[in-house]
Amino acid sequence: MIRIKICGLRRKADILGVNHLDINDVGFVFADSPRQIDEKIAAGLREKLRPDIDAVGVFVNEAPEKIIGLVKNGIIQKIQLHGDEDDEYIRNLKREMNCPIVKAVRVQSADTVLRAQRLGADLLLLDTYVKNMRGGSGRSFDLKHVPEMETPWYMAGGLTPENVTERLRMRIPYGVDISSGVETNGYKDMKKIEKFTAMIRAFEKTRSGKEDER
Numbered sequence: 621m622i623r624i625k626i627c628g629l630r631r632k633a634d635i636l637g638v639n640h641l642d643i644n645d646v647g648f649v650f651a652d653s654p655r656q657i658d659e660k661i662a663a664g665l666r667e668k669l670r671p672d673i674d675a676v677g678v679f680v681n682e683a684p685e686k687i688i689g690l691v692k693n694g695i696i697q698k699i700q701l702h703g704d705e706d707d708e709y710i711r712n713l714k715r716e717m718n719c720p721i722v723k724a725v726r727v728q729s730a731d732t733v734l735r736a737q738r739l740g741a742d743l744l745l746l747d748t749y750v751k752n753m754r755g756g757s758g759r760s761f762d763l764k765h766v767p768e769m770e771t772p773w774y775m776a777g778g779l780t781p782e783n784v785t786e787r788l789r790m791r792i793p794y795g796v797d798i799s800s801g802v803e804t805n806g807y808k809d810m811k812k813i814e815k816f817t818a819m820i821r822a823f824e825k826t827r828s829g830k831e832d833e834r
């Protein structure tokens with residue numbers, strides 16, 4: 621099953637909406653962004669979120685103590701790093717707690733991905749390089765730059781309900797991640813999230829049907 625992550629949720633209505641859908645992760649953006657939320661809001665949203673959905677904290681060069689506090693208080697269940705965090709930063713976080721770490725890579729070449737695989741993160745999130753933007757750009761990158769992957773990875777960057785099937789035909793990741801592509805006027809749009817989720821689950825069904833025919 622491909623994991624589905626919807627990033628940048630910030631309203632109670634967003635949480636109540638996704639609780640009815642077949643999704644696996646939601647992203648809470650603590651980094652500087654129009655989607656940024658603070659710890660208090662995140663705690664309230666986590667309380668309302670279905671227990672089997674992971675809340676992923678999204679950070680850019682954050683003080684480790686803040687991340688550790690959010691994990692220990694049960695507000696986030698995964699950590700997603702979008703800054704210049706290196707292997708030492710990741711090792712230090714791992715020493716403090718047992719929480720999966722996702723390192724975001726803004727893909728410019730296969731080499732950028734290969735190097736990121738050596739940082740010791742549990743998962744990678746492959747996103748688009750856009751100057752002066754750390755994430756949430758709504759722009760796609762060329763999947764030909766993705767090498768054979770050893771680390772499980774989320775496909776991100778400019779996904780939409782309309783293009784996700786075509787992108788999945790090119791590469792099958794561990795998970796898919798979307799933000800701008802399920803928004804209208806800067807807010808999450810439940811109809812778009814439903815369509816995105818349905819497209820992925822339908823893709824999986826056709827794929828398993830084809831495998832059964834073999």
Ligand SMILES: O=C(O)c1ccccc1NCC(=O)[C@H](O)[C@H](O)COP(=O)(O)O
Pocket residue numbers: 627628647649651652653654655678679680702747754755756757758759776777778779797798799800801
């Ligand atoms: O979404 C943001 O505003 C953001 C800001 C700073 C760092 C990371 C951010 N988002 C991380 C995500 O996981 C996004 O879903 C990912 O970049 C894909 O975004 P999009 O291309 O808009 O689907």
